[in-house]
Amino acid sequence: MRSSSILTLLAAAGMLAACGKKPAPEQPAPQQAAPTQEAAPPPPPPANDDAERRAREAAAARAAALRTELADLIHFEFDKADIRATDQGILDRKAAILGANAAVKLRIAGHCDERGSDEYNLALGNRRAAAAKRYLAGKGVDEGRLEAVSYGKEKPLDPGHNEDAWAKNRRDEFEMTAGGDNLVAPK
Secondary structure (H helix, E strand, O other): OHHHHHHHHHHHHHHHHHOOOOOOOOOOOOOOOOOOOOOOOOOOOHHHHHHHHHHHHHHHHHHHHHHHHHHOOEEOOOOOOOOOHHHHHHHHHHHHHHHHOOOOEEEEEEEOOOOOOHHHHHHHHHHHHHHHHHHHHHOOOOHHHEEEEEEEOOOOOOOOOOHHHHHHHOEEEEEEEEOOOOOOOOO
């Protein structure tokens, strides 16, 4: 038995020697990460930038179109200060825009052709500007937002001396004097 015990011991020792493990290689110690600054959020995708840019451009184009409509001229017959039927639609649109934009103020400038005296044409230009002011006030625009002035024959659009030129010069011009930023379309 003695020999079998020795053999068993030798076999056990051999097995232990065969199963022996090599020491694991040393792992480097974990290093602390350097403190980082808070990262800025990533920029929005280009589609958002494009959509926002297109929306701003569309709003600017609408506001420019409204400014153009507010500046549209109306014209008068010779020696008259009556609003023509063809110009009532222009004034109706101005009234609607003014109704949607309470901060807008307009200067209405009456003009005449070159015929007649300076005094007569200044008075006629004033009557023309006042006629447009009354029309807009009749559509609900506060008269305090409307200023009427006359330039008579002093600022012709067309310097010609014929009926075509005179017809262009018999007009009311409209100029925004306040509130023209961020115009909104009437509903």
